[in-house]
Amino acid sequence: MSVRDTSSSSDLASNEQRPAPGSRARRTRQGASGDKPVSVRDIARLANVSVATVSMVLNDNPRISRATQLHVQRIIDKVGYRPNRLAQSLSSKYTQVMAIIIPALRHAFADAYFGEVISGVCDRAGKLGYKVILEQAKPDYIRSKQHIEIFERRYVDGVVCMGVNDRHHFLAEFRDRQYPLVVVDNYFPQWDLDYVVCDxxxxxxxxxxxxxxxxxxxxxxxxxxxxxxxxxxxxxxxxxxxxxxxxxxxxxxxxxxxxxxxxxxxxxxxxxxxxxxxxxxxxxxxxxxxxxxxxxxxxxxxxxxxxxxxxxxxxxxxxxxxxxxxTVHLPLYEVGALACERLIERIRGKTEKVAEVLPTHLVxxxxxxxxxxxxxxxxxx
Amino acid sequence: MSVRDTSSSSDLASNEQRPAPGSRARRTRQGASGDKPVSVRDIARLANVSVATVSMVLNDNPRISRATQLHVQRIIDKVGYRPNRLAQSLSSKYTQVMAIIIPALRHAFADAYFGEVISGVCDRAGKLGYKVILEQAKPDYIRSKQHIEIFERRYVDGVVCMGVNDRHHFLAEFRDRQYPLVVVDNYFPQWDLDYVVCDxxxxxxxxxxxxxxxxxxxxxxxxxxxxxxxxxxxxxxxxxxxxxxxxxxxxxxxxxxxxxxxxxxxxxxxxxxxxxxxxxxxxxxxxxxxxxxxxxxxxxxxxxxxxxxxxxxxxxxxxxxxxxxxTVHLPLYEVGALACERLIERIRGKTEKVAEVLPTHLVxxxxxxxxxxxxxxxxxx
DNA sequence: GCATTATAGTAAACTGGTTAACCATGTCGG
DNA sequence: CCGACATGGTTAACCAGTTTACTATAATGC
Incomplete structure (x- = not known):
């Protein structure tokens, strides 16, 4: 059944003409303009290769010959195909997303201090292909274990944590390094967490x-x-x-x-x-x-x-x-950027403890x- | 108490004893501590129901009787199961994530103005069950159509856009309302976009x-x-x-x-x-x-x-x-919160144009x- | 008493990717 | 000339949920 490429010449057209053999129409009502979302299967059919090949092309797998690579890529570009990242993450185990956790201060993001660090994290994350989500750790948030849930439910691969203090005991849960976490501008000798701080x-x-x-x-x-x-x-x-x-x-x-x-x-x-x-x-x-x-x-x-x-x-x-x-200048932007980078290394399997201290200077x-x-x-x- | 799940007291134990009927061991080596991630299938097995039933319990589908509902829920709670949101989003078509797009100012997030709005968006989004990701619209970002890609690749369901000006022509691409967008503190008569602004x-x-x-x-x-x-x-x-x-x-x-x-x-x-x-x-x-x-x-x-x-x-x-x-007080926090709320309504299918104007006052x-x-x-x- | 409809649940298809295992060819060393 | 190995690709089994179509049973109607 799956080897149905036999009627190869009619491929492009058959997409529309086929009388719905599977019984159900496959239009899932995407955009109002009727753009059916393109999938690997579609690309595979158009390129006369298997979906595995398409996937490998997408991931620059060296198993694919230059010729096939180019051929498939051309088709991908032509139809403007973009892999669905939910599906990618579902199988690949990586979400390419990290969270920034900030404590529950009123209007926390309006504080320029946090803002600088956030800017650093975001810029670096963007460069390294990561998205950043923002989480506010209100008491309720911690109580309902949201900080664990974002990992378990596969929202993120890691978190950068700022503005935390000694009473934030939830940090102890990251001691075992099962879930990557980097603390910014604070450190916890008792829990041995990764951190990046100003000096x-x-x-x-x-x-x-x-x-x-x-x-x-x-x-x-x-x-x-x-x-x-x-x-x-x-x-x-x-x-x-x-x-x-x-x-x-x-x-x-x-x-x-x-x-x-x-x-x-x-x-x-x-x-x-x-x-x-x-x-x-x-x-x-x-x-x-x-x-x-x-x-x-x-x-x-x-x-x-x-x-x-x-x-x-x-x-x-x-x-x-x-x-x-x-005043004393703090390299907050750099701290954010570095924390982000170290976190990503952690996510990718690096195991050395992170304990970076960045220099300050008088102004x-x-x-x-x-x-x-x-x-x-x-x-x- | 938990011992008498159903007739078969061996259910819990059988998890280990069963001689792998499929063929391949299903341990995917998750955390180093050997926590196998629990899935709907596991819950279904433990509860002696089908995965469909578990799914329906998760979504409060009225098709499920009170008794089964309770029984399954109990097991979910006991093993601390949390549905994988990637899988959920993959089939359900909704990611429950929105983006905040900010222009490419240096250290944009350090600006208290944006910070206030962001705080508003984040707070409200959190309350409504949405996550927020942060995107900086640098020229490169726009050129490579990232603002469209985050939709096509299913990163987000909608975006709140702030700090934009007349030269940000990419906004025209949201005219057709295929992808929900709410502009904050600016408005574009020529493109008829949704907006929330201070007066x-x-x-x-x-x-x-x-x-x-x-x-x-x-x-x-x-x-x-x-x-x-x-x-x-x-x-x-x-x-x-x-x-x-x-x-x-x-x-x-x-x-x-x-x-x-x-x-x-x-x-x-x-x-x-x-x-x-x-x-x-x-x-x-x-x-x-x-x-x-x-x-x-x-x-x-x-x-x-x-x-x-x-x-x-x-x-x-x-x-x-x-x-x-x-000075003149601007309700920036409220603007953010409202923009967020209206955006979610849009995502959920509401079609009325959004054009909110919030009052200011002299201080x-x-x-x-x-x-x-x-x-x-x-x-x- | 039997067709009709509700109720509660199940099997299987489906979302859209990745990847391990396998297979067909071609190349090389002995 | 033949086994060993590299190359390049395919098949099918995953990932973890949702949803549709179907089924079994019970309740109702006439």
Whole structure:
């Protein structure tokens, strides 16, 4: 039955004329314009070869001779055939899709921080032939095991996970590496997951070194999210650096700014009302720094003359704050791209642990200056 | 409890004991941990029913009796079976996936504007059982017809398209509605595409009315992207409103800010050096407004005392600019959510044209004030 | 009492690809 | 001249679901 190529000359026409031998009409009502979807079978018939051959041509299998390859390809091009990727994935075991999982923050994608990373992932994924789906890990999402389901139901081959913290225990389920996962900008020694991060410790050191060089000693810290390992690193470095400079950090020099502008403003207020002698504020991200700037402006505290402000992240608009923000540049786009690439390698069977750390660098702008304490001394002299 | 499935208590065990009636061992070596993926066939065997029955149970087909339904469902739950969605989509013709197409801007996703819309789309899509994939429409992407291919290869059932302009001719290919598409924040009378937009005209009117009420007459416009219909609307309204107030707009009161902070700063400079008498700047988005603010600060031009600045979009951080930005709030999140919903309706066969316009409103903050001209001529200048 | 219709379920075809196993030829070494 | 091997292609069995056409049984109508 399957060897029905006998009536070869009528092939093209028979498609329409055949009186439906199988009993059922095969028009599945695709587009309104009546384009019947072309399949490998159609191509095989038109090219007088088996479907296996067509499939092999599609996949550049070397078993096929150059001649046949060309012949079949010509027909494929002529009819504009595109293999159905659902069918491909169904048999091939690979979906060529990865997910980006972001936590359940309100309007998460509107955050430029995540946006940069996402851009990196998407660009690189596109180049490597992968599609990217977006998933928001709300509590409900985790509870119903959606993060596993997207694998089991064959939505994706792997996931890039960002914005996660210590309380996201679901990550432990990826320990066994059955499902490829790469964490961005955080790491979990206890679960030994693959990760790609910016060098937060070095970044914090660059920031602190600079502030210390400028003569600042009473430095406030606007931190956030201490349940994120890389965020804790910043806090630790802050304290280490102060001690190394002979200053015992006062606990209340610190305040939680929750990674938001509003939080940053509040934290700045807390710190400065408690400690008017603080001459510099180090914020763990630019948003909080901008919040602090906003508070200082409102209070008519001159930046950087009276108080210096140091940001972290180097978001696009940090350069356009008033005054423009001195900050630590994070290669977020690159982190995303690299995470994506490593994930794909994992998917393709590579087994080495991924633990990439990308360098940061200081960007000096106008929100920082010599400590006001030193200027005052100058005047008195 | 689970022991008494049916008559045959050997069902569960037989899974292993059966001497492979087919011929080939069916272990496909899935996870390293040896989890064989469960299929409808497995469930059918365990439940002593046909695969058709299992399928119908999965789809709540009323043909199945309550008793069988429960019996099969119990087994599905027990073994934690999840239907393979590739196989489902392959036969059912629906992928339950939509794409968001964004133009080829560098680091497009890092833009809070797109981010808000994306958040809206993703949230709503998740609620309605759809996945969202991200596509960047670079010139190459369009040239190779990827925007069609994602449909033909069955990646998606529909797309939400944002950030497009008049030069994106590929949109014409969606005119025939063979592939569902909803445009966000732009509209194309010539192609009659479905769209969901903010009411840009009303927004621009709100902004202009307010500035005019404050006594401003020489108002500069920092526009951008005149190849976007909704962006042109803002320009048109700006001129109409000026004329309605008895002011003939001067062409060089306008400058293109390219929707970026840097562009906004440059545009502000151009306008103000050419026309020092301009007392207010209306920027077509917040980023440009913030750029303008930055320029004015640098030039020690007091905002709002000397020059008022009006933004557009109401991005998160507009409130934390110095001074905080008066702007027009755009319901971007809602626009995204609605576009998503309408798209799904389209996919499901609804045929009414989509042309939704969502209201905007003014948000008054500190970057605008009574025109300096009115404050007696004693002060600055 | 028998045809008629509902009800509940099954077998098999179908979605559109990939791939292992097999087979026909041609080439080479001994 | 013959077995060994390479080349290039085919057959048929998969992947994991959905759906149509059919069947067996029970309930109803007259």
């Amino acid at each position: 937060y410790r070095a970044g914090a050191e660059q920031a602190m070194n600079y502030l210390l060089q400028l003569g600042h000693r009473e430095i406030g810290l606007i931190y956030a999210a201490p349940d994120i390992r890389t965020a804790r690193d910043k806090i630790e470095v802050y304290e280490q650096k102060l001690r190394a400079a002979g200053v015992e950090p006062v606990p209340t020099w610190k305040a939680d700014g929750k990674f938001t502008e509003a939080g940053g403003a509040e934290a700045a207020e807390q710190i400065l009302t408690r400690h008017p002698n603080v001459t510099a504020l180090f914020a763990a991200n630019d948003k909080m720094a901008i919040g602090a700037l906003h508070y200082l402006n409102r209070k008519r505290i001159a930046v950087p003359q009276q108080v210096s402000v140091m940001g972290f992240d180097d978001m696009q608009h940090a350069a356009f704050a008033n005054p423009s923000l001195t 000096v702008r106008e929100s920082t200056a010599i400590a006001s304490r030193l200027l005052a001394n100058d005047e008195h002299r | 840009y005209r009303a927004g621009a009117e709100q902004a202009m009315n307010y500035l005019l009420q404050l006594g401003h007459r020489e108002i500069g416009l920092i526009y951008a992207a005149p190849d976007i219909r909704t962006a042109r609307d803002k320009i048109e309204v700006y001129e109409q409103k000026l004329r309605a107030a008895g002011v003939e707009p001067v062409p060089t009161w306008k400058a293109d800010g390219k929707f970026t902070e840097a562009g906004g700063a440059e545009a502000a400079e151009q306008i103000l050096t050419r026309h020092p008498n301009v007392t207010a700047l209306f920027a077509a988005n917040d980023k440009m407004a913030i750029g303008a603010l930055h320029y004015l600060n640098r030039k020690r031009i007091a905002v709002p005392q000397q020059v008022s600045v009006m933004g557009f979009d109401d991005m998160q951080h507009a409130a934390f600019a110095n001074p905080s930005l008066t 008054v903050r500190e970057s605008t004030a009574i025109a300096s001209r009115l404050l007696a001529n004693d002060e600055h200048r």
